[in-house]
Amino acid sequence: MSKQDYYEILGVPRNASKEEIKKAYRKLALKYHPDRNKSPDAEEKFKQISEAYAVLSDDEKRRIYDMYGHEGLSGRYTEEDIFKNFDLEQILKDLGFGFNFGDIFDTFFGGFRSNPRKVIDVEITLEDVLHGKRLDVDMPINTSCSACNGTGAAPGTKKRTCSICNGTGQVRRVIDQSGFRTFVSIEPCRTCSGKGSIIERPCNTCNGTGQVTSYKKVNVKIPKGIEDGSMLRLDNDTYIRINVKEHEYFKRINDDILYDLYLTFPQLVLGTEVRVPTLDGNEKLKIPSGTQVNTIFRLKGKGLPRYNGFGRGDELVRINLKMPRELTEKQKELLKELDKEFN
Structure with missing residues (x-):
C-alpha cells in the first residue's frame, strides 16, 4: 500500500x-x-x-x-x-x-525496545556509488540465553513484579487538568522499562538481557547512487549505515561531482586543451582564451547515478589559478614587461 x-x-x-x-x-x-x-x-x-x-x-x-x-x-x-x-x-x-x-x-x-536497533557501519568509495556493490557483513543474531532460559535473571533467582505498574508495564499520568477537562497519558513504566518485572540479580552470561549474540555473514547489495549516511535495513532491528569515503579528486554535490582544475595564467589567457579525470577515465576539455577563475564547465552525464531514478548527474570542472611559489629571474623580467604592456 x-x-x-x-x-x-x-x-x-x-x-x-x-x-x-x-x-x-x-x-x-x-x-x-x-x-x-x-x-x-x-x-x-x-x-x-x-x-x-x-x-x-x-x-x-x-x-x-x-x-x-x-x-x-x-x-x-x-x-x-x-x-x-x-x-x-x-x-x-x-x-x-x-x-x-x-x-x-x-x-x-513501542516504548522501550527489548531489542534496541543495531547499526553496522560500512565504508564504500565514490566508485562504488557509481557502479553499486555487493559486500559481506557480519549481522548480529540474538538468541535466547541458555544459562537463564531467556529470563535474564541469574540461575536460581526469579524476577519480581514491578510495584510501580503492578506488572502491566504501563503507568497513567495526568498531563493537563483545567476546569472540567482532565487528560491522562498512558506511557511505559520507567522503573521497569515497560517490562512489568524487575531483575534483582542479572544473569552473568547475558547481563540480564535474556539474549546472547552470535554473528551471521550476510551478502548485501549496495545500490547505485546511494548517499552518504543512508540506512539499509537487514531485518527488523538491524541496519547498515553507508559511509562514503572522501575522494582524492572529486567532491560530491547530490548527483553531481565537482573537480577543481588548476591552470596557469598563460593557459587561462591564451586558452588550451587539457585532460581531466572523471569516474570513467580521462576526458578532453577545451579551455577557451580569456577563461576566468571560478568558471565552471559541465561534463554531461559524468556524475553519479540518480538513486531510485534514471540517468546520471554531471561532473562540474571549476577553474582555479595555479600560482607559482617561486620564479626565475627571467620569468620575473618577462612578467614585468607583460605588466607594462597591460598598463
Whole structure:
C-alpha cells in the first residue's frame, strides 16, 4: 500500500513556506491529538501528520522527499530517524500539552525496545556509488540465553513484579487538568522499562538481557547512487549505515561531482586543451582564451547515478589559478614587461 503524499496530509501546496507548514501542523495536531480526539483512528492520524511535519520542516529531508519521494527517504532514514531533530515538543507545549514528544514517540514505536536497533557501519568509495556493490557483513543474531532460559535473571533467582505498574508495564499520568477537562497519558513504566518485572540479580552470561549474540555473514547489495549516511535495513532491528569515503579528486554535490582544475595564467589567457579525470577515465576539455577563475564547465552525464531514478548527474570542472611559489629571474623580467604592456 503506497503512503499518502506529505503535502496532502498537511493540506499545503508543494511550494509552501516553513511557516505555512508549521501553521497547518499546529491546526491538525490540535484536532487529532489522542488525548483530545477519542476516535479509533486519531492516534494513527496524529502520527501521520507528525511524520509529514517532521519531513517537510527539515530542509534536507524535504529536499530528498521532493526529489525521490517516500522511497528516497526510506533509503536514507529509518522511521525513528525521521522524528529526530525537530521542534514538536515546543509546538505541543504551545498547544497546551504539558509533556514532551518522547512520550508520544514511545507510543508510536513501542516504548522501550527489548531489542534496541543495531547499526553496522560500512565504508564504500565514490566508485562504488557509481557502479553499486555487493559486500559481506557480519549481522548480529540474538538468541535466547541458555544459562537463564531467556529470563535474564541469574540461575536460581526469579524476577519480581514491578510495584510501580503492578506488572502491566504501563503507568497513567495526568498531563493537563483545567476546569472540567482532565487528560491522562498512558506511557511505559520507567522503573521497569515497560517490562512489568524487575531483575534483582542479572544473569552473568547475558547481563540480564535474556539474549546472547552470535554473528551471521550476510551478502548485501549496495545500490547505485546511494548517499552518504543512508540506512539499509537487514531485518527488523538491524541496519547498515553507508559511509562514503572522501575522494582524492572529486567532491560530491547530490548527483553531481565537482573537480577543481588548476591552470596557469598563460593557459587561462591564451586558452588550451587539457585532460581531466572523471569516474570513467580521462576526458578532453577545451579551455577557451580569456577563461576566468571560478568558471565552471559541465561534463554531461559524468556524475553519479540518480538513486531510485534514471540517468546520471554531471561532473562540474571549476577553474582555479595555479600560482607559482617561486620564479626565475627571467620569468620575473618577462612578467614585468607583460605588466607594462597591460598598463
